[in-house]
Amino acid sequence: MATVEKEEKQMEKEDFVYVEQTKGVNGLDKVILREVRDFSAEVYLYGGHVTSWKNEHGEELLFVSNKAIFKPPKAIRGGIPICFPQFGPHGTLEQHGFARNRVWSIDNDAPPFSTNSTDKAFIDLILKPSDEDMKLWPHKYEFRLRITLAPGGDLKLTSRIRNMNTDGKPFTFTFAYHTYFAVTDISEVRVEGLETHDYLDNLRNRERFTEQGDAITFESEVDKVYLSTPTKIAILDHERKRTFVLRKDGLPDAVVWNPWDKKAKAMADFGDEEYKHMLCVEAACIEKPITLKPGEEWRGRQELSAVPSSYCSGQLDPETVLQSG
Template sequence: MPVNTADPRFVQLSFANSSVTIFYFGATVTSWTVDGHERLFLSSKALLDSSKAIRGGIPLVFPHFGSVSYSKLPQHGFARNSTWKFLGAVKDSSDEVVVQFELRPELVPEHLRALWQHDFRLVYTVRLADRTLTTSLRAENPGSESFLFTSLLHTYLRIANVDDVAVRGFENRQYLDKVTPGTFTETRSEAKIAMEVDRVYQQVDGEVLVENTHIGDVRIHKTNFPDVVLWNPWIEKAQAMADFGDEEYKNMVCVEVGSVSTPIVLEAGQSWEGQQILVV
């Protein structure tokens, strides 16, 4: 069965030798297996009871990344903390299986909705094909006033060992460093991780390649997402997170495509869409 809705918490997709699990809470993709190998990281301490954003997989960030001065919403907004409506399968063919989820204001928890009262509609499309996972987020403004937003796909990739991972595609790009505050230019052809890393690389063109020894490389293609966040909490921050194992920083890296450096102005009646394609 290519689309399985037997569990009330999530939808499972199957195609060829691949499978995907998507929770209704946050429309969060929590698993992507290819040839029996898991390619996404999900913390062993992640809460899957809808009480908190899921720590791992691909959480959705909307209407803003981090915390911003123009919004009272908590970090990363409300999309990852809302239960989305499953719209069903929109395609089931020999090439791919495609499903969609929807989020409207009435589905956002009341205490969060009160902090951001714009009218909106989000549609999240998940496409599973042979060795490829495509996730697309569309934002629509059906209201009468414009609103500002930023958005990001907070992708956690599973890795065998952080010492063996390199990320390519950032050379000569400016980045905002949140660990050592400031804006710098990446001079390396490959970004390695040997300490806490929290960087927003700006105007990243072309493919981002995550060289993942032992598990296998991941190629990331993106559309309408000019920025890429590279994040690993390292030792102290890993220990400070209740929903993250103390040693799990060794087995994950976040490579997050988004549009976060400059807020998008979505005028009344307009829409915007960003897409990520993961290929192994």
């Protein structure tokens, strides 16, 4: 009998659809990634944009605004926008660059990524410049993005950006995975791992300060770029008894952002009270821009985990979270 059950489970796994291409809001193309233990993620080709990441209980782990506009050329508010070739408002390029509001293609010719052979729920995307993009940013590039939902529910994003210029010119860019985490109550959230690090405060003309607290907590607007940060950061949601662990590679900086009430009300694609239920903690490379010569490639990776925790009752030591794995 046990053998029959085992065979049935094996057949279920073989029939399981790990990757499904379908339509999303306003008919936009999207891809759904699923794992057999009921984890899921959704990726829109518009923006190469992760808009959903759910655990085995169907709980949404990313924040997307109820007022998000799923219509080009507006970037989708929430999830994980890709900021490239710049972070922030600089020069002639639009805020956070153009990668988040271009339509990406499924990359059927992706070169091998170093990936776990057990990962079946993944999608390879590619973005290349259009003629219009070349007028804005006159460089040829290939941006390859692999988005993976691991068997244990971790969400991984790996970016590979290559300079394809034939005129011998290097190019320089900044970058961020602009991740919006869903939290229960922003006033009950702590971020561990950035204490004692220097940061640039965007609310104070990018002045440089050093983080003094033993953790970051929230009681007003915050918009900071932490510099030379550790490879692991923990976001503790006390109300939900959940900790997000962000691991990163090739991305030395970390942005922490919440618009709070006044800016929330000023954004057309963001609910007035939604700031209470989101926090952006972003793996980034901002302070020291990346320069690539023709033929050179840069790689940046972010991996997200969600683990049960009860920090305030002492069941989880955040230092252990940051050091493990």
